[in-house]
Amino acid sequence: MKYVVTGGAGFIGSNLVDELVSEGHEVHVIDNFISGKKENCNKDAKYHDINIAKEVNLSVIEKVLDKCDTVFHCAALARVQPSILNPIKYEKNNTIGIMNMLKCSVDMGVKRFVYSASSSAYGSTKKLPSKESDMPNPISPYANQKYYGELCCKMFSKVYNIETVSLRYFNVYGERQNLGGAYATVVGIFLNQLINKNPLTINGDGNQKRDFTYVGDVVSANILAAKSKNVGKGEVINVGNGENISINELAKNIGGEVVFNEPLNEPFANLADIKKAKKLLDWEPTTDLISWIKNYKKTKGLK
CATH class of the missing domain: 3.90.25.10 (UDP-galactose 4-epimerase, domain 1)
Structure with missing residues (x-):
C-alpha cells in the first residue's frame, strides 16, 4: 500500500510514519519542517518539503499523491494559546491546508482521507465525558480551525465521494513530544x-x-481508521484514554x-467517551x- 502522511516529521506524524514503514508500506511524507524535525525522519520513507497551504504547490502535491491509497492528514500549526496570538497565520496554514489536501486527494483518486482532528472542538463544557454527538463549542482559533477541518471532510465525502474519517485527539503525549x-x-x-x-x-x-492519550494509541487508531470497513462517510471519532x-x-x-x-x-x-472508537474501529487505549x-x-x- 502507498500512504502519504502530512506533517510526518512532527510528533504524531513521525510515530505514524515509523509504524507504517515497519508494516512494509510505501510511505511518503509531506512536511515543510516549520515545526517538524529532521531527526524525526525515517530513512525508509520519502520526504517532500512542501507548503500545503500555497496554491502554487498543488501540482507538486498531486504528484506525491499519485497512486496513493490513503492520506493521513496530521499537518497543522498546533496548540490553542499560540493560535490566539497568531490567528491569521494559523488560519492560513490550518484551513487552507486541509482544503488543498482534500481537493488534491479527490483529483488523484485517493480512496481514503484520515484527518487528525482535535478535542478542542468541544470547548468549555460541563457535560462529561464528551460524546461525538455533543454540540461543538470551539473557543479558540485553533479549535475553530480543527473543527472546520471535520466539516470539510464530511462535505468532501458527500460531494466528492472520497472516504473520510476524523479522529478527535485528546491531549496526546509520548515519544518525540x-x-x-x-x-x-x-x-x-x-x-x-x-x-x-x-x-x-x-x-x-x-x-x-x-x-491524556499515548501517541502509540493514536497511531493505532489512525491505522485502524485507514483499514476499517465501518468508516469512510465523514465520521468523527474520539481518540482518548477515557x-x-x-x-x-x-x-x-x-x-x-x-x-x-x-x-x-x-x-x-475534558474527558473522552470512547465507545464509538471501540465499536467502529475495534480500538481502545493500551497505555x-x-x-x-x-x-x-x-x-x-x-x-
Missing part, C-alpha cells in the same frame, strides 16, 4: 522543567482535568517544586499516563 516552545503540551513542559531542575509551572489552581487526571496530580507524579501562574483561556476539564511517566523517568535517570 515537544518539551519546550509554543508547541509543547503540559506533559512535555513539566518533563522539561524537571530535567532542567526548574519548578513546574501550573496555570490556574491545577484542579483542571485532562484526558480517564482524566488533574494537572496537580500530573505534577505530583512528575515530581518537583510547583509554582502557580494566572489561569489561561482554556476548558476546565496509561502515570505508568508511562514512571518508565520515562526511569529511562532518563530522573527522580
Whole structure:
C-alpha cells in the first residue's frame, strides 16, 4: 500500500510514519519542517518539503499523491494559546491546508482521507465525558480551525465521494513530544522543567482535568481508521484514554517544586467517551499516563 502522511516529521506524524514503514508500506511524507524535525525522519520513507497551504504547490502535491491509497492528514500549526496570538497565520496554514489536501486527494483518486482532528472542538463544557454527538463549542482559533477541518471532510465525502474519517485527539503525549516552545503540551513542559531542575509551572489552581492519550494509541487508531470497513462517510471519532487526571496530580507524579501562574483561556476539564472508537474501529487505549511517566523517568535517570 502507498500512504502519504502530512506533517510526518512532527510528533504524531513521525510515530505514524515509523509504524507504517515497519508494516512494509510505501510511505511518503509531506512536511515543510516549520515545526517538524529532521531527526524525526525515517530513512525508509520519502520526504517532500512542501507548503500545503500555497496554491502554487498543488501540482507538486498531486504528484506525491499519485497512486496513493490513503492520506493521513496530521499537518497543522498546533496548540490553542499560540493560535490566539497568531490567528491569521494559523488560519492560513490550518484551513487552507486541509482544503488543498482534500481537493488534491479527490483529483488523484485517493480512496481514503484520515484527518487528525482535535478535542478542542468541544470547548468549555460541563457535560462529561464528551460524546461525538455533543454540540461543538470551539473557543479558540485553533479549535475553530480543527473543527472546520471535520466539516470539510464530511462535505468532501458527500460531494466528492472520497472516504473520510476524523479522529478527535485528546491531549496526546509520548515519544518525540515537544518539551519546550509554543508547541509543547503540559506533559512535555513539566518533563522539561524537571530535567532542567526548574519548578513546574501550573496555570490556574491545577484542579483542571485532562484526558491524556499515548501517541502509540493514536497511531493505532489512525491505522485502524485507514483499514476499517465501518468508516469512510465523514465520521468523527474520539481518540482518548477515557480517564482524566488533574494537572496537580500530573505534577505530583512528575515530581518537583510547583509554582502557580494566572489561569489561561482554556476548558476546565475534558474527558473522552470512547465507545464509538471501540465499536467502529475495534480500538481502545493500551497505555496509561502515570505508568508511562514512571518508565520515562526511569529511562532518563530522573527522580
